[in-house]
Amino acid sequence: MYVNNILELNDVSFKYEKETVVKDVSMTIEEGQFFGLVGPNGSGKSTLIKLMLGLLKPTRGSIKLFGEPVRNFKHWEDIGFVSQKANSFNSGFPATVLEVVKTGLVSKTGLFRFYNKKDREKAMQALKTVEMEAYFDYNIGELSGGQQQRVFIARALVSDPKFLILDEPTVGVDAKHVADFYQLLRKLNREEGITLLMVSHDIGTITEHASHVVCMNKTIHFHGASHEYKAFSNEDLSQLYGHPVQQLTHNHGEVENND
Amino acid sequence: MIESFMTYEFLQNAALAGIMIGFVAPLLGVFIVVRRLSLIADALSHITLTGIAASLLLEKRVSAINDWNPVYMGMAFSVAGAVLIEKLRKVYKHYEELAIPIILSGGIGLGVILISLADGFNTDLFSYLFGSVTAVSRSNMLTVLVITILVLAIVLLFYKELFVLSFDEDHASVSGVNGKMIHLLFIVMVALVIASAMQIVGILLVSALMTLPVAAALRIAKSFKQTIGLSIFFGELSVIIGLITSYQLSVPPGGTIVVTAILILIMAITYRKVSTQFSLKGETL
Numbered sequence A: 001m002y003v004n005n006i007l008e009l010n011d012v013s014f015k016y017e018k019e020t021v022v023k024d025v026s027m028t029i030e031e032g033q034f035f036g037l038v039g040p041n042g043s044g045k046s047t048l049i050k051l052m053l054g055l056l057k058p059t060r061g062s063i064k065l066f067g068e069p070v071r072n073f074k075h076w077e078d079i080g081f082v083s084q085k086a087n088s089f090n091s092g093f094p095a096t097v098l099e100v101v102k103t104g105l106v107s108k109t110g111l112f113r114f115y116n117k118k119d120r121e122k123a124m125q126a127l128k129t130v131e132m133e134a135y136f137d138y139n140i141g142e143l144s145g146g147q148q149q150r151v152f153i154a155r156a157l158v159s160d161p162k163f164l165i166l167d168e169p170t171v172g173v174d175a176k177h178v179a180d181f182y183q184l185l186r187k188l189n190r191e192e193g194i195t196l197l198m199v200s201h202d203i204g205t206i207t208e209h210a211s212h213v214v215c216m217n218k219t220i221h222f223h224g225a226s227h228e229y230k231a232f233s234n235e236d237l238s239q240l241y242g243h244p245v246q247q248l249t250h251n252h253g254e255v256e257n258n259d
Numbered sequence B: 001m002i003e004s005f006m007t008y009e010f011l012q013n014a015a016l017a018g019i020m021i022g023f024v025a026p027l028l029g030v031f032i033v034v035r036r037l038s039l040i041a042d043a044l045s046h047i048t049l050t051g052i053a054a055s056l057l058l059e060k061r062v063s064a065i066n067d068w069n070p071v072y073m074g075m076a077f078s079v080a081g082a083v084l085i086e087k088l089r090k091v092y093k094h095y096e097e098l099a100i101p102i103i104l105s106g107g108i109g110l111g112v113i114l115i116s117l118a119d120g121f122n123t124d125l126f127s128y129l130f131g132s133v134t135a136v137s138r139s140n141m142l143t144v145l146v147i148t149i150l151v152l153a154i155v156l157l158f159y160k161e162l163f164v165l166s167f168d169e170d171h172a173s174v175s176g177v178n179g180k181m182i183h184l185l186f187i188v189m190v191a192l193v194i195a196s197a198m199q200i201v202g203i204l205l206v207s208a209l210m211t212l213p214v215a216a217a218l219r220i221a222k223s224f225k226q227t228i229g230l231s232i233f234f235g236e237l238s239v240i241i242g243l244i245t246s247y248q249l250s251v252p253p254g255g256t257i258v259v260t261a262i263l264i265l266i267m268a269i270t271y272r273k274v275s276t277q278f279s280l281k282g283e284t285l
Helices: A045-052 A084-088 A097-109 A117-129 A145-157 A175-190 A203-209 A226-231 A234-241 B002-007 B009-034 B038-061 B070-091 B096-117 B123-130 B138-157 B159-167 B169-174 B179-201 B206-220 B224-249 B253-284
Strands: A005-016 A019-030 A034-038 A060-065 A079-082 A163-167 A195-200 A212-217 A219-225
Touching: A005 A045, A019 A045, A019 A060, A019 A195, A019 A212, A019 A219, A034 A045, A034 A175, A034 A203, A045 A060, A045 A163, A045 A195, A079 A145, A079 B169, A097 A117, A097 A145, A097 B159, A117 A145, A145 A163, A145 A175, A175 A195, A175 A203, A195 A203, A203 A212, A203 A226, A212 A226, A219 A226, B002 B009, B009 B038, B009 B138, B009 B159, B009 B179, B009 B206, B009 B224, B038 B070, B038 B096, B038 B123, B038 B179, B038 B206, B070 B096, B070 B138, B070 B179, B123 B253, B138 B159, B138 B179, B159 B169, B159 B179, B169 B179, B179 B206, B179 B253, B206 B224, B206 B253, B224 B253
Parallel strands: A034 A195, A034 A212, A079 A163, A163 A195
Antiparallel strands: A005 A019, A005 A060, A212 A219
């Protein structure tokens, strides 16, 4: 069977000034997978995402998106990105939800062109997918953190991406909405066939929902299916985090034991 | 009033230039304010003064140069200052705002030396500092027209890109938007508009025309488009009322325009307060 590789990382390293932030990372994401990327704070997860998106250039190694080297990649409309920063944008920004969602079409619309009626309909459709269509004319700053996060997902979805990358999207969203949020992601993955990569520090929850897991701390410690990861012992995790760690398996609580 | 407007060309020039400036200054001002770059307008207006001083000095010292319009040299300095600010922002990645005081103080420092060498302060300079209804020549007015058309064309063509860059720079670059090119284009436009507006409102008050109408609009508008529309409306209102009172009272238009803009701002803030109180009462009833 022919398999489409959405993302290929080959021996990627990245140094920030003299410090190695990402070391010898190789991984592949295939079409239809739901990947969780986990690791402690400062383990280079966000840097790795930036490398994948071409926002940073690797010191060594190669990165391919849809089979094409990232520096030559042009089809940005195929990729949706929900950044961590989405939580800390300028909340006084004078824009409506609809105006924000339409910015997701900027790469598809091309230079010198305006958004048209069809774009508006697409934006409304994306809002419907995240169940936020009733809020289309609200000011973005009026919404709660969880609602804003849904709007940013709608913005990422509006260009019909094949691959959606989310960088810790549940930070600052309360537990009840986190559960809804994962349900939404599963729907996107299974019903819409969107390949997902989600960064999280919440290992317990992500392994429940994702089909595959990558565990990193500068370099990759585990790469494989979620069910195999669950067999990955607590000692290995403790080694990775540098202090004792207990995995909580049956709820959505914190995994890291901070004392 | 209308009679003198029909008679005197200088009044027509000032009014037409004012109306154009009242449109484009708040338009660019919206993007400046939401990107938290309000002080850039101040830095660029001060470097415009340096250009004007340099031009006045050259006129005095080099006999081959006379009848040079100092506004053009001001524009050149303003654009150069804009490019320099962008370069400095890259040098101080973690203290981007440092670029503004560096250019601002550098502009004033150099400006004051040039002004003194050109035999000091006179009425000409006073009108550059606080604006004038008599200083705008026909050719100046036509320059403002060209700049206005240019700015409108660029904002219309790049509206999507300017909006997405203002809202979320990371998202813009992931969408393949060439942020660097558009930002440079934008800041050059700001420089040109500042040098144009300077003739009417004066160097010291030009940033007010880019920020005060926007500040008022932000209290009322729901969407980004409304913010732009209201900012332009308030900007035009300030310029027109300001120019008329300036002519009637024989005071510099910079003062009357800015005071009008402040009054509008106070009304907008009050309106917002009253309307939220009303809606709160409506909910409890």
